Amino acid sequence: MVPVPFRIAKVIREIPGVYTWHLKSLDGKPFVYRPGQFNMVYQFGVGEIPVSISGDCREPDTLVHTIRAVGPVTNAMQQLRAGAVVGIRGPFGRPWPIDEVVGSDLIFVTSTIGLAPLRGLIHEVLHRREDFGKVVVCYGTRGIDDIMYEADLHKWRARFDMHVHLTVHSAPSGYRGRVGGVVAAIRAAQVDWPSAQAFVCRSETLTRQAVDTLAGLGVTKDRVWVTLERNMQCAIGLCGHCQIGPTFVCKDGPVYRYDQIEPLYSVREF
Amino acid sequence: MSYHPSMIGLDGLAALIEALSVDGFRVLGPTVRDDAIVYDDIAGVDDLPAGWTDEQDGGRYRLKRRDDSALFGYAVGPHAWKRFLHPPLLRLWRAEPDSAGMKLTAAPEPEERFAFLGVRSCELHAIAIQDKVFLQGPYVDPHYKARREGAFLVAVNCGTAGGTCFCASMNTGPRATAGFDLTLTEFTGEFLVEPGSDAGAALLARLPQRAATEADIERARAVSERTAASMGRHMQADGVHDLLLDNLEHKRWDDVAARCLSCGNCTQVCPTCFCTAVSDVNDLSGATERTRRWDSCFSVDFSYIHGGSVRPSPRSRYRQWMTHKLASWVDQFGTSGCVGCGRCITWCPVGIDITEEVRAIRGG
Ligand SMILES: Cc1cc2nc3c(=O)[nH]c(=O)nc-3n(C[C@H](O)[C@H](O)[C@H](O)COP(=O)(O)OP(=O)(O)OC[C@H]3O[C@@H](n4cnc5c(N)ncnc54)[C@H](O)[C@@H]3O)c2cc1C
Ligand code: SF4
Ligand code: SF4
Ligand code: FES
Numbered sequence: 118m119v120p121v122p123f124r125i126a127k128v129i130r131e132i133p134g135v136y137t138w139h140l141k142s143l144d145g146k147p148f149v150y151r152p153g154q155f156n157m158v159y160q161f162g163v164g165e166i167p168v169s170i171s172g173d174c175r176e177p178d179t180l181v182h183t184i185r186a187v188g189p190v191t192n193a194m195q196q197l198r199a200g201a202v203v204g205i206r207g208p209f210g211r212p213w214p215i216d217e218v219v220g221s222d223l224i225f226v227t228s229t230i231g232l233a234p235l236r237g238l239i240h241e242v243l244h245r246r247e248d249f250g251k252v253v254v255c256y257g258t259r260g261i262d263d264i265m266y267e268a269d270l271h272k273w274r275a276r277f278d279m280h281v282h283l284t285v286h287s288a289p290s291g292y293r294g295r296v297g298g299v300v301a302a303i304r305a306a307q308v309d310w311p312s313a314q315a316f317v318c319r320s321e322t323l324t325r326q327a328v329d330t331l332a333g334l335g336v337t338k339d340r341v342w343v344t345l346e347r348n349m350q351c352a353i354g355l356c357g358h359c360q361i362g363p364t365f366v367c368k369d370g371p372v373y374r375y376d377q378i379e380p381l382y383s384v385r386e387f
Numbered sequence: 388m389s390y391h392p393s394m395i396g397l398d399g400l401a402a403l404i405e406a407l408s409v410d411g412f413r414v415l416g417p418t419v420r421d422d423a424i425v426y427d428d429i430a431g432v433d434d435l436p437a438g439w440t441d442e443q444d445g446g447r448y449r450l451k452r453r454d455d456s457a458l459f460g461y462a463v464g465p466h467a468w469k470r471f472l473h474p475p476l477l478r479l480w481r482a483e484p485d486s487a488g489m490k491l492t493a494a495p496e497p498e499e500r501f502a503f504l505g506v507r508s509c510e511l512h513a514i515a516i517q518d519k520v521f522l523q524g525p526y527v528d529p530h531y532k533a534r535r536e537g538a539f540l541v542a543v544n545c546g547t548a549g550g551t552c553f554c555a556s557m558n559t560g561p562r563a564t565a566g567f568d569l570t571l572t573e574f575t576g577e578f579l580v581e582p583g584s585d586a587g588a589a590l591l592a593r594l595p596q597r598a599a600t601e602a603d604i605e606r607a608r609a610v611s612e613r614t615a616a617s618m619g620r621h622m623q624a625d626g627v628h629d630l631l632l633d634n635l636e637h638k639r640w641d642d643v644a645a646r647c648l649s650c651g652n653c654t655q656v657c658p659t660c661f662c663t664a665v666s667d668v669n670d671l672s673g674a675t676e677r678t679r680r681w682d683s684c685f686s687v688d689f690s691y692i693h694g695g696s697v698r699p700s701p702r703s704r705y706r707q708w709m710t711h712k713l714a715s716w717v718d719q720f721g722t723s724g725c726v727g728c729g730r731c732i733t734w735c736p737v738g739i740d741i742t743e744e745v746r747a748i749r750g751g
Contacts, residue, residue: 119492120480122488
């Protein structure tokens, strides 16, 4: 599968080291996908990496990716300006199971860049707001300087039909927001725990911690949805890199129902 | 079309190779090179390893003379047919800068059609397994498909089991039962030929031959039975899926990790291992070419994600390999990933034996 060229229409510097691209396909074709899916993003002569799609799927003319600079490819991409062309292959993977959670209260648990893969889902939930019960976003960052998507967060906080629990690990004196871990923010959420559905997007260790907290509150593991990250080269189930036991993260994931992959989490180096 | 077995002589075999090449196939088969029997282009019967056999054991492979001039009197060597259907190195596409930004061109599909001569039963099973991986998932590998679809397969029923073979215990041999166009059973200077497809039957009709008798067919069955009885290794395969997955923390993994060199030989010689990695090469004209090459789950980089590898220890990588072959493969593709060809045992520099590792884990 050959990448399709897309032009960067706009670059947004979210927080230090994290940037969002708005991309337009050169042939003008809309890019149809579902929240939770990802693309393989290719920079000419540098390399190709998996990146979640972070936009609003009701606006298929603009493809949105948010990327954190951590290594050779993502650093090189950070140098690109509006007008540059990158290659896109996708969309790949199983999306968030939005239709399976209709009627329930929804709680989103994430930290810093983990909001990127959830953002499209939150947009879609808000488009279909009447399909769901309460909507709560628990979002934690290290400090006040690494809060992503501030414009969205402001809009979401202003709505009467959703709650945003933003929490920072440490803040300068005088900060009036919530300070502390995501766990406390989860506990503060007021949803119907015995029926709520949770979406968790964090590192594997922190995911476990969030799942345990949720379980303590009554969210059974079959109502927790998570994503996994693995090395990916083909994204179409053929190169073998993303395997964990029985599953290929690129085609069976990256979204999983927690109870179905819990055994994989608990084996070290599996 | 009904399929009738026939007997052909060496002239018939020569005519078979000739007919395939007249029909436009690139004929590939076993031949001796660098002290091993490898798969390469075959122009005629003379290229086949007449009078050779092999001696195989853990970490050991030697060619030896036979006391007859059998053409297929050995087991499988280091090559598998996957090197043609799923090449070790493959160009995928080329990107060139242009006025619009960049232009991407997919590498063309190959036009050549392969005829494989001397495919063993375990290898037919391995090809069927790779068919599942590359052709029957949500995504199809167009490169594999193009090579596989036009291929003509001439199988050989093994007359000699290798020292590391265990197809009999994996139910993958030694007699070829499906997936071939023609199958040969070798007697001295003569072959029983059985068609397995219309294309095979049509080709057979063009060869000098005589009708096979009941006695010929009986003789061929006896060859396969003898071979089945002389397997160098045995795998106790029943329940191995649960056995391995229930023992992911077994102490044997530490034991094997202490011996394993993480060289990846086993994955390179294995006829079913399919993993690949891509790399981009920039040339002086400013273009970039993406290639795909065989990769191995034994390398640390294989599972690298930002912050470190998922499987940094040799223990976890050996465990990945063996549990994938014998257990996860079943969950992924509905079949074992091991056909009992024994290559991983023979070509392991320290002679690690997958059948022995299973036995040890079963043992306690
Ligand atoms: C399904 C999925 C969705 C992702 N979504 C996002 C996103 O929305 N935003 C974002 O910033 N990052 C995302 N990532 C992580 C991103 O792919 C890695 O940060 C990136 O590959 C690092 O590449 P690098 O060359 O800059 O860094 P290095 O760490 O030096 O990586 C070298 C190479 O290793 C591989 N690799 C390294 N880290 C990862 C990783 N975490 N996952 C897969 N392969 C990796 C890549 O092939 C990479 O080129 C996602 C990963 C996956 C699997
Ligand atoms: S695992 Fe070993 S014996 Fe089994 S098919 Fe692969 S190379 Fe052959
Ligand atoms: S055993 Fe390793 S190299 Fe072979 S297919 Fe499985 S993961 Fe890939
Ligand atoms: S990324 Fe290649 S198999 Fe999943």
